[in-house]
Amino acid sequence: MFPINETMGQYSELFMLLAAGTYTVAFIAFAWDLAKSSKALRTVDLRAAAAAGSASDSSEDASDAGAKVPVAAGAAGTAGLSGRADAGRNTDRVEGHLAGPAGRAERPSSSVAAKAQGSGGAGQTADASMLYGGERRVPARVAVALTVLGGAIHAAGVLTRAIGSGRVPWGNMYEFLTTGAFLVVAVFLAVLIRRDLRFLGTFVVGLVIIMLVAASVAFWTPVGHLVPALQSYWLVIHVSIAVLSSALFTLTFAMSALQLVQSHRQKAIAGGGEDKLGFMRLVPSALSLENLSYRINAIAFIGWTFTLMFGAIWAEKAWGRFWGWDTKEVWTFVIWVVYAGYLHARATRGWTGTRAAWLSIVGYLCVVFNFTIVNQFFNGLHSYSGL
Amino acid sequence: MSERVKSTKNPPAGEAPKAAPEGAPDGAGGKGAGRKGASSKRAGAKDASAKSTGPQGAVKAAKASAALPALGILGMLRWAWTQLTSMRTALFLLLLLAVAAVPGSLFPQRPANPSIVTQYIKDHPDYGKLLDSVQLYDVYSSAWFSAIYILLFISLIGCVVPRAIAHYRAMRSQPPRTPQRLSRLPEYGTLVLPAEAGVPASDAIEDAAALLKKRGYRVDVRHDDGARPSLGAERGLLKEVGNLVFHTSLIGVLVSVAIGGLFGYSGQRILVEGDTFVNTLVGYDQFTPGTNFQSSQLQPYSIQLNKFRATFDRESKGKYGQPIDFTADVTTKENPGAPAKKEVLKVNDPLTLGGTSIYLTGNGYAPVVTVRDGKGNIAMQGPVVAKLQGDNYYSSLVIKVPDAKPDQLGFAGFFLPTAFVTDQGISFSGDPDLINPQLSLNSYYGDLGLDNGAPQNVFELDVKGLTPLNARNLATKGITLSPGKTVTLPDGKGSISFDGVKRYVGVDIHHNPGQVSALIFALLAVGGLVISLYVNRRRVWVRTGRHEDGRTMVEYGLLARGEDHRLAGEAAAIRGLLSSAWDLDADGPQKPSSISSPAGSAEPKKDS
Ligand code: HEM
Numbered sequence: 001m002f003p004i005n006e007t008m009g010q011y012s013e014l015f016m017l018l019a020a021g022t023y024t025v026a027f028i029a030f031a032w033d034l035a036k037s038s039k040a041l042r043t044v045d046l047r048a049a050a051a052a053g054s055a056s057d058s059s060e061d062a063s064d065a066g067a068k069v070p071v072a073a074g075a076a077g078t079a080g081l082s083g084r085a086d087a088g089r090n091t092d093r094v095e096g097h098l099a100g101p102a103g104r105a106e107r108p109s110s111s112v113a114a115k116a117q118g119s120g121g122a123g124q125t126a127d128a129s130m131l132y133g134g135e136r137r138v139p140a141r142v143a144v145a146l147t148v149l150g151g152a153i154h155a156a157g158v159l160t161r162a163i164g165s166g167r168v169p170w171g172n173m174y175e176f177l178t179t180g181a182f183l184v185v186a187v188f189l190a191v192l193i194r195r196d197l198r199f200l201g202t203f204v205v206g207l208v209i210i211m212l213v214a215a216s217v218a219f220w221t222p223v224g225h226l227v228p229a230l231q232s233y234w235l236v237i238h239v240s241i242a243v244l245s246s247a248l249f250t251l252t253f254a255m256s257a258l259q260l261v262q263s264h265r266q267k268a269i270a271g272g273g274e275d276k277l278g279f280m281r282l283v284p285s286a287l288s289l290e291n292l293s294y295r296i297n298a299i300a301f302i303g304w305t306f307t308l309m310f311g312a313i314w315a316e317k318a319w320g321r322f323w324g325w326d327t328k329e330v331w332t333f334v335i336w337v338v339y340a341g342y343l344h345a346r347a348t349r350g351w352t353g354t355r356a357a358w359l360s361i362v363g364y365l366c367v368v369f370n371f372t373i374v375n376q377f378f379n380g381l382h383s384y385s386g387l
Numbered sequence: 388m389s390e391r392v393k394s395t396k397n398p399p400a401g402e403a404p405k406a407a408p409e410g411a412p413d414g415a416g417g418k419g420a421g422r423k424g425a426s427s428k429r430a431g432a433k434d435a436s437a438k439s440t441g442p443q444g445a446v447k448a449a450k451a452s453a454a455l456p457a458l459g460i461l462g463m464l465r466w467a468w469t470q471l472t473s474m475r476t477a478l479f480l481l482l483l484l485a486v487a488a489v490p491g492s493l494f495p496q497r498p499a500n501p502s503i504v505t506q507y508i509k510d511h512p513d514y515g516k517l518l519d520s521v522q523l524y525d526v527y528s529s530a531w532f533s534a535i536y537i538l539l540f541i542s543l544i545g546c547v548v549p550r551a552i553a554h555y556r557a558m559r560s561q562p563p564r565t566p567q568r569l570s571r572l573p574e575y576g577t578l579v580l581p582a583e584a585g586v587p588a589s590d591a592i593e594d595a596a597a598l599l600k601k602r603g604y605r606v607d608v609r610h611d612d613g614a615r616p617s618l619g620a621e622r623g624l625l626k627e628v629g630n631l632v633f634h635t636s637l638i639g640v641l642v643s644v645a646i647g648g649l650f651g652y653s654g655q656r657i658l659v660e661g662d663t664f665v666n667t668l669v670g671y672d673q674f675t676p677g678t679n680f681q682s683s684q685l686q687p688y689s690i691q692l693n694k695f696r697a698t699f700d701r702e703s704k705g706k707y708g709q710p711i712d713f714t715a716d717v718t719t720k721e722n723p724g725a726p727a728k729k730e731v732l733k734v735n736d737p738l739t740l741g742g743t744s745i746y747l748t749g750n751g752y753a754p755v756v757t758v759r760d761g762k763g764n765i766a767m768q769g770p771v772v773a774k775l776q777g778d779n780y781y782s783s784l785v786i787k788v789p790d791a792k793p794d795q796l797g798f799a800g801f802f803l804p805t806a807f808v809t810d811q812g813i814s815f816s817g818d819p820d821l822i823n824p825q826l827s828l829n830s831y832y833g834d835l836g837l838d839n840g841a842p843q844n845v846f847e848l849d850v851k852g853l854t855p856l857n858a859r860n861l862a863t864k865g866i867t868l869s870p871g872k873t874v875t876l877p878d879g880k881g882s883i884s885f886d887g888v889k890r891y892v893g894v895d896i897h898h899n900p901g902q903v904s905a906l907i908f909a910l911l912a913v914g915g916l917v918i919s920l921y922v923n924r925r926r927v928w929v930r931t932g933r934h935e936d937g938r939t940m941v942e943y944g945l946l947a948r949g950e951d952h953r954l955a956g957e958a959a960a961i962r963g964l965l966s967s968a969w970d971l972d973a974d975g976p977q978k979p980s981s982i983s984s985p986a987g988s989a990e991p992k993k994d995s
């Protein structure tokens with residue numbers, strides 16, 4: 001057993017605070033990006049609308065959802081050619097996806113479908129494939145840079161915590177939260193390399209700040225050894241996968257929430273309403289959000305399956321039974337079943353889209369409940385919260 | 388809907404790619420087997436009647452069946468079965484299962500701790516009993532919880548079996564027919580081989596076939612009459628296998644758990660240093676047999692606790708005194724005659740012996756006391772297990788001395804390894820180690836009630852029939868003892884000495900014959916899950932034709948079954964392979980373009 005190093009522990013706490021501060025600035029930059037872009041987009045829109053108004057014949061297309069809110073910037077190009085030909089099918093697809101997909105074969109983001117989505121999601125700027133577009137968004141770049149910086153400081157915090165306690169840094173609630181928050185950032189940044197998910201920035205960084213603040217205020221615990229019940233390599237395996245899966249679920253929670261807002265907005269626009277949530281143009285269509293969050297949820301579900309299984313194996317080693325319906329086990333099971341329901345929903349007519357998003361959100365709320373309420377207020381064999 | 392009407396006109400209804408929109412032979416709705424099975428069954432039924440009586444007859448028959456709900460018992464059952472095995476029902480039951488599992492975390496559960504349940508019912512006289520009557524203290528063995536998961540698993544079987552049969556057929560049959568319009572597939576592209584390349588349509592299709600085979604596709608080439616040869620290819624049949632393995636393994640896990648419940652057993656025993664446990668029924672303090680348990684299953688091995696060592700944190704300020712290691716040194720014997728073996732038992736590190744696993748689950752202090760009765764004889768001597776109550780091994784202690792004469796004696800009180808007393812006279816334990824051990828007891832005499840044969844809790848003293856001798860509120864005051872000290876009881880009732888302190892451990896002993904198979908099935912399930920989620924089932928069709936000017940036109944289309952975000956990538960890869968095989972520029976002017984199809988006409992001459 002390694003000795004405790006309290007100085008390291010104090011450094012770690014300092015790093016955590018610094019990280020939280022950096023994230024806060026990043027959060028502001030992300031929010032600024034949303035505000036600024038939506039303003040810029042609106043100007044473009046207005047100009048386009050004026051142009052369209054003077055061009056006499058465009059009013060014929062009033063029934064076409066795509067024409068109501070002129071498609072601005074990037075997507076207009078891609079939508080251009082195929083847009084006209086596909087228009088009929090697209091409106092169809094928007095409705096179809098709200099009521100369940102018209103055809104499952106089209107749901108995957110293959111190029112034909114993606115092309116169609118460009119014009120299908122009315123009032124859409126963001127690319128359905130969520131690849132980086134051409135335009136430079138300075139605030140977004142600043143925000144990402146700050147998030148990277150915050151992540152680096154955060155990593156130092158997690159590392160010094162590990163050195164200070166001489167073991168893996170996930171042995172109590174404080175450590176689950178700080179390490180978990182770091183993983184959320186790391187996963188987010190890793191996805192950012194390939195996909196432009198910067199629209200999620202406020203959401204993700206906001207959640208991370210909440211996690212760090214909660215850790216420092218409500219769950220603060222000094223560095224220390226593990227109680228014998230936790231001294232097992234299964235802690236390393238079981239908890240790391242649990243925390244990683246939870247980080248992924250955090251991302252999909254953010255995306256599902258945005259998906260609901262976006263699909264509400266798309267419906268409003270398709271129904272001839274006004275676009276009240278201009279900043280949501282930066283967010284891809286509800287369908288592409290759903291597709292990406294499905295992919296992440298699938299990974300996280302596999303992770304959660306492992307969490308459940310390794311937990312059972314560990315329980316067998318520690319307590320002699322692999323399953324005993326201990327409170328923590330109950331909730332881990334409930335979460336697993338809810339996400340299994342989510343995967344089923346995605347293959348069930350009438351349950352894709354909005355309902356699936358709700359299931360993903362409910363699943364995440366269960367994750368949060370399992371972590372906060374169950375750890376603190378229910379007594380069980382898992383009472384290791386370290387409080 | 389419209390497809391189905393159409394399909395009555397095209398006899399091979401189940402598989403007519405013509406009828407399906409988007410040229411999706413069965414991708415469009417085919418994801419949920421329950422759903423698909425049901426719909427094709429229905430379509431099939433209509434077909435049958437259509438064949439026998441013609442379209443009008445079919446309409447009549449349909450009307451008749453709609454008007455007549457008298458399906459008969461068999462019909463009802465079939466209907467119920469279709470409902471039960473539908474994807475929607477599975478989803479509903481899954482969500483219901485999640486909801487039904489929750490109360491078990493809100494109310495105390497009997498299997499985990501029966502005494503807390505009894506207490507809970509006592510504390511809530513208004514609704515405690517009511518909750519019991521709806522089995523809320525036995526959620527996971529309750530009728531309603533069982534009903535949900537049994538229905539779910541019946542639904543699962545009803546889902547998996549037809550799917551497995553269908554998939555077995557699919558694996559043995561050829562890839563589906565080439566759709567008429569490849570351009571309607573989600574991925575579509577064309578390539579043109581210049582006339583000077585001199586590759587006829589039939590050679591081009593063979594080239595494509597060889598390429599796709601190398602890429603892991605099952606390929607079926609259809610030369611037809613030679614003018615417009617095509618091929619159908621498919622890969623990723625493992626996806627469905629993975630899905631089936633996953634769902635079947637869940638059944639396996641459930642069965643394994645049931646086997647454990649039937650033939651397993653578990654029990655607990657407290658061992659004070661020096662004690663020996665022998666694996667027989669009387670050896671247990673508490674024993675929970677499975678439904679089919681036979682006592683002959685027990686192998687009479689023995690475990691002796693030699694020494695127990697606990698280490699506490701002395702470094703960190705914040706966690707000072709927190710336990711960091713528990714180690715029990717034991718001597719085991721496989722059988723009464725077997726050689727003794729020294730072993731170490733730790734938390735998270737069970738021993739296995741005689742088909743059981745032995746776990747270190749608790750520990751505490753057992754003060755050693757000697758009680759002399761009114762006649763001066765030793766009425767009781769030995770360690771008494773103190774039950775943990777609070778921080779730092781603050782423990783409660785009950786001593787029953789039925790052999791004391793003339794009156795039976797009883798003691799109840801607390802043991803503190805490191806005693807502190809506050810100004811208000813409240814004592815607490817300041818450290819988990821034995822720094823200042825202290826016993827503080829009340830004493831009683833009278834009839835302990837042990838002789839009438841009713842079992843009693845050894846950790847509780849029923850003082851109703853007893854007369855207090857020492858108590859805080861009496862003139863005699865309570866007894867406070869440190870090691871080596873003796874206190875004489877009032878009225879010549881005897882004395883009690885505190886001789887020393889031993890440690891004890893609590894061990895759990897489990898035998899679960901379903902465990903290994905549960906693990907195997909769980910691993911199979913995860914394997915199946917990963918395969919099912921990450922293998923992509925894809926179909927590729929290629930059609931070639933020769934243009935009048937000598938160019939060979941190639942068109943290809945891809946279709947995924949289920950979620951497949953990399954279909955576009957696959958299309959690009961195949962395009963790249965074909966292009967390099969024919970020395971074409973992959974990004975040439977024939978980028979996956981519009982509706983135009985090779986050889987001028989979008990409609991091939993021949994398809995059915
Ligand atoms: C014990 C309860 C069940 C659990 C925990 C469960 C879990 C899952 C999971 C996690 C998936 C997604 C992974 C995969 O595609 O293999 C899945 C897919 C699927 N399940 Fe279940 N399932 C259960 C019961 C059922 C039942 C009763 C049915 C039949 C009605 C069913 C039919 C399906 C189908 C058709 C899919 C494939 C969906 C797709 O292709 O996306 N499952 N199930």
